[in-house]
Amino acid sequence: MAMAGSAVGLGNIWRFPYMVGEHGGAAFIIVYVICCLLVSLPIFFAEATIGKSTRRDTFGALESISPKSKWAGYTAILASFIILSFYSVVGGWSIDYLIRSFGGGFSGRSMAEAREVFAAMGASPVESVSCMLVFLGLTAMIVGAGVDKGIGRFSKISIPVLFVMVVVIAVVSLSLPGAGKGVEYLIRPDFSKLDAPAIAAALGQSFFSLSLGVGTILTYSSYMKEDENLISAGGWTAFFDTVFALIAGFAIMPAVFAAGIEPAAGPSLVFETLPVIFSRMGVVLPVVFFMAILIAALSSSISMLEVVVAWLVDQGGMRRSHAVLAVFGAAAVLGSACAVAPRVFGACDFVSSNVLMMFGALAFALLVGWKMPREEALRHVRYRFVYWLIRYAAPVMIVAIAVTNLL
Numbered sequence: 563m564a565m566a567g568s569a570v571g572l573g574n575i576w577r578f579p580y581m582v583g584e585h586g587g588a589a590f591i592i593v594y595v596i597c598c599l600l601v602s603l604p605i606f607f608a609e610a611t612i613g614k615s616t617r618r619d620t621f622g623a624l625e626s627i628s629p630k631s632k633w634a635g636y637t638a639i640l641a642s643f644i645i646l647s648f649y650s651v652v653g654g655w656s657i658d659y660l661i662r663s664f665g666g667g668f669s670g671r672s673m674a675e676a677r678e679v680f681a682a683m684g685a686s687p688v689e690s691v692s693c694m695l696v697f698l699g700l701t702a703m704i705v706g707a708g709v710d711k712g713i714g715r716f717s718k719i720s721i722p723v724l725f726v727m728v729v730v731i732a733v734v735s736l737s738l739p740g741a742g743k744g745v746e747y748l749i750r751p752d753f754s755k756l757d758a759p760a761i762a763a764a765l766g767q768s769f770f771s772l773s774l775g776v777g778t779i780l781t782y783s784s785y786m787k788e789d790e791n792l793i794s795a796g797g798w799t800a801f802f803d804t805v806f807a808l809i810a811g812f813a814i815m816p817a818v819f820a821a822g823i824e825p826a827a828g829p830s831l832v833f834e835t836l837p838v839i840f841s842r843m844g845v846v847l848p849v850v851f852f853m854a855i856l857i858a859a860l861s862s863s864i865s866m867l868e869v870v871v872a873w874l875v876d877q878g879g880m881r882r883s884h885a886v887l888a889v890f891g892a893a894a895v896l897g898s899a900c901a902v903a904p905r906v907f908g909a910c911d912f913v914s915s916n917v918l919m920m921f922g923a924l925a926f927a928l929l930v931g932w933k934m935p936r937e938e939a940l941r942h943v944r945y946r947f948v949y950w951l952i953r954y955a956a957p958v959m960i961v962a963i964a965v966t967n968l969l
């Protein structure tokens with residue numbers, strides 16, 4: 563459940579639906595699923611194998627397989643920290659909007675007014691920084707409560723609730739007059755749009771969506787019981803993540819089209835278009851929507867914080883509570899910079915998802931495929947075919963996407 567929580571996040575809600583529509587509907591979904599099966603899942607298995615086999619934090623795990631690969635431990639932990647910082651800004655916005663929705667803050671507003679509200683929030687450092695700190699504080703409280711009592715318990719309750727919320731929004735959205743166009747936007751297959759950038763986008767999205775390459779899956783796997791099967795954990799996580807992304811698409815796009823608005827992605831979709839559309843249907847729907855965004859963001863942010871905390875506890879010998887406080891403090895500084903300076907936010911997003919994440923994923927695949935004793939790797943990945951994908955296919959594809967994305 564915790565792995566599914568890490569995977570399901572803002573990536574599913576604000577990027578996936580738009581990407582599908584832009585890149586050819588059902589044709590893109592097919593490519594996305596193939597990318598997941600042939601590249602992302604093998605990397606998931608590689609990362610989980612490292613965690614489960616070494617039972618250490620990200621740094622210690624890589625170091626114990628090959629001392630030379632220590633640097634990859636640092637880049638993964640750094641990536642988790644950077645993602646935590648800018649993700650907390652968006653988490654903060656969702657808290658801000660949740661509070662506004664309780665007061666019916668968007669009812670009767672026009673799209674232009676919603677745009678002004680969003681811009682004013684971004685322009686007010688006090689508002690955006692304090693909401694970011696509340697979000698980071700909630701993340702720290704959950705992680706501080708421990709792996710079982712904090713992360714485990716939160717995930718077991720919140721993920722099913724989140725699922726129900728998104729299904730409810732999808733049912734409402736699909737029942738609106740004119741919703742059919744949104745469905746068509748999402749699923750009508752257009753194979754002519756499947757060019758190299760679309761395929762690279764599918765792969766990049768599936769990496770981010772499955773939380774790969776930054777040590778979250780590694781760290782969570784290090785807490786798995788010996789008899790737990792990581793192939794089924796990975797399979798379920800990827801299945802749930804994809805199904806959730808599709809349902810989020812059906813919750814969002816039909817409503818956007820029913821309102822006669824051009825679809826978009828990112829902040830403008832979630833914080834400008836949707837609050838106005840959902841407010842037309844009463845006070846409850848926007849509250850449910852922002853609550854869902856908040857839960858999705860929290861269940862991901864706790865996994866990023868856990869990576870850094872596990873490292874400080876295992877390598878630095880710190881107490882868990884002290885480690886949580888230290889990372890909270892550091893992320894508060896970088897998060898504040900992200901909250902007030904859109905350029906810093908953009909740079910953090912770019913460096914972590916296009917550079918560090920790719921490095922990490924490549925390192926995990928190469929370590930399991932080429933450094934770890936073959937029998938040990940096979941004991942965890944079980945199938946020769948999966949081992950082969952980790953050894954050859956995944957590294958080649960990662961280099962290919964990294965080059966395509968950076969060009």
Ligand code: PHE
Binds near residue numbers: 574
């Ligand atoms: N998978 C999360 C999402 O889709 C993001 C994430 C990335 C979480 C890396 C943890 C680590 O939003």
